[in-house]
Amino acid sequence: MSLSLDEVRKIAHLARLSVQEEDLQGYARNLSDILDLVQQMEGVDTQGVTPMAHPLDASQRLRADEPTETDQRDHFQGNAPAVESGLYLVPKVIE
């Protein structure tokens, strides 16, 4: 199975990764190799096997519905590049 360069570009875009044109071939080859491995695994008979949701054989612990967090806005926003009126500022997302 081999991925086209366009497919690699699309995958990179979905993950918001910037990939150099000259690296595309290499990524296409590596990703295709992974898919080949998956294809090989698809040959195994998995009828009656429940797909594994998690490698640990345990179940989700639940917490009581109680607000336990305190306001740490100033602390968190100290890390942000731009804030105003308590909001995080980001580059405009709609025109």
Place this chain on the structure above:
Amino acid sequence: MEWETVIGLEIHAQLSTRSKIFSGASTAYGAEPNTQACAVDLGLPGVLPVLNEKAVAMAVKLGLAIDAEITPRSVFARKNYFYPDLPKGYQISQYELPVVGRGHLEIELEDGETKTIGVTRAHLEEDAGKSLHEDFHGMTGIDLNRAGTPLLEIVSEPDMRSPREAVAYMKKMHSLVRYLGICDGNMQEGSFRCDANVSVRRRGTEKFGTRTEIKNLNSFRFLEKAIEFEVERQIDVLEGGGAVVQETRLFDPDKGETRSMRSKEEANDYRYFPDPDLLPLDIDSTFIEQIRAELPELPDEKKNRFKTHYGLSAYDAATLTTSREMADYFEAVVEQADAGQAKMAANWVMGELSGALNREGREIGDSPVSAQALGGLLARIQDNTISGKIAKEVFEAMWAGEGDADTVIEAKGLKQITDTGAIEQVIDQVIADNPKQLEQYRSGKDKLFGFFVGQVMKQTGGKANPAQVNELLKKKL
């Protein structure tokens, strides 16, 4: 060409937990921006989500109410997309194994018929934050207080065939989540909203047409208008020889139209996979039975009881049980008045009371006339102290805060005249004053009976007991 509309709804109900679905941050509405967004909600490195038990219980509650299968082992998945109000770059949701499986909900149509709408599934997920696009020096402001608020997404089958049916379904689900106490149903605040999947096909064909998805409808009226517009638009496209494009659209309430929202190159590709931060959610039968025991009387059960116990019509029973508050109010009125007066109580609650509430945009919970007070008023009709007509006058005075029924009747001198002698006196006077009409009546003009009744009522300021007036007039004429 005859077209058939096909509609499926995805309803997002915000669960009324006190804390978020995966963190201990508060969910209180209206807080200062980002004061309720903790490290987990912000998606800071090294944090782990821990599931809120109440959110799970609420999802199960809905599942039981719509007679659905509860998935014994459900799985949380990451839905990957980039948007600034989603700091992690993925939304934690459920994909292949949602907590609630297939169920169904019955809706009432206008002709009194009922229809069963299939519910495909309901899954737990977290809400995203809010983007504020006002001008912050050309930037967008992000408030993450809402990020991580628990949502239950309830997905229907494409079983609805008209905008009206879609509205009936959404209203029924709205009523249900409020009965269950799992969602406050506040549509203005966005606690209850839906996306509508709409397509059209030629009547008689099996295959569905290409659908569009209208996002974020937060009122019943918008849902109806948006679907109506979208159906027209799709029919126009098809009849013009074109093809409907599968896309996401937004409804503009001001213009009453839908418009395309996302461009094709951003076509949804969410690359779901099981979230390694969360273990599978196991729900055992003990937990389920515990929740089943907590279920309140559901709208349909209540409706049926109102029909059999109070002898109400299907319409009255359905209207009164739309909300738990209204149903409780009605029952309190009946209790105060008289069990035999259920029909009258229903008429008053759906008529005078609802009318007055609507006029002032009030909820039944803050009605100036309590159920006890209204019951007291109806008791005075029942024991012939006042007539139904005078009762409306008394009700208005009670609404205006002039006291309970007895106080108003006393203060305004509205007590019904039931003294036969007094009524006879008025009748004699009326007959004496209208010799011409008397002549005509006696010569066979029966319709004039009403005239005499009217005159007597007028003379007594509407206070004479109508039944007695009729009876005595018949005798005298």
